[in-house]
Amino acid sequence: MGADPTSSPPYPREREADVVLRDGSTLHVRPVRSDDETAIRAFLEQISPESIAFRFFGIPDLNWVTSWALEVDYADRFALVAESGTPPSIVAHAAYVRESEARAEVAFLVADAWQERGIATILLAHLAGLAEQHGITTFTAQVLPSNHRMIEVFRESGFPVELRSTRDAIEIELPTSLSPEALARFDERERIAAVAAVRSFLKPRSVAVIGASRRRGTVGGEILHNLLAAEFNGAVYAVNEHA
Helix, strand or coil, rough: CCCCCCCCCCHHHHCCCCEECCCEEEEEEEEECCCCCHHHHHHHHHHCCHHHHHHHHCCHHHHHHHHHHHCCCCCCCCEEEEHHHHHCCCEEEEEEEEECCCCCEEEEEEEEEHHHHHHHHHHHHHHHHHHHHHHCEEEEEEEECCCCCHHHHHHCCCCCEEEECCCEEEEEEEEEECCHHHHHHHHHHHHHHHHHHHHHHCCEEEEEEEECCCCCCCCHHHHHHHHHHHCCCEEEEEEEECC
């Protein structure tokens, strides 16, 4: 039986949120809990070796990574996970660790199948808001030069980012607060995600009419007739238990 998620340090349940990705799909974002060990390990085991190596600059022991991912105090060390499905499974993990009074290192790991949907950017925004509330004004990150995807995540995040090249890595620095221009970019992302979320309802590729009828004047009959009369160009499935 897992540990009580409300035990010390107190679990910040108010930080849970449902988010919409750029393709219209939704995820549940929440702080890491002390009873997440099994879920975190399952998440790590589905990550490709390449993604693990990009994140940890090599292939670490997964037992160590699992313990690291669970180590939080919700102030100096804060971690979030993104969940999908029923029952929910973890598809992304993000964390910051305070380095000094006003600085913290931030890092992300997203399941391969869920990359390029804007998850890391959303988690960065959530972590930045949390860090700012705890007196952290600057995020830092170390990224391998070959990890072009993560470098682009930071560049396209909306935060004003500074990049410096070293012999072994790209050093990234960004504020935890957003400028008005950056806020406008996040608003635009939310608008695009909202449009994508309803596109399947407004522009479906197929429609099933449950209770369809041959008789005009009935609800099922009129819906089916209107779909055909409007020359809907997708597949129409007429479903009736008697025909």
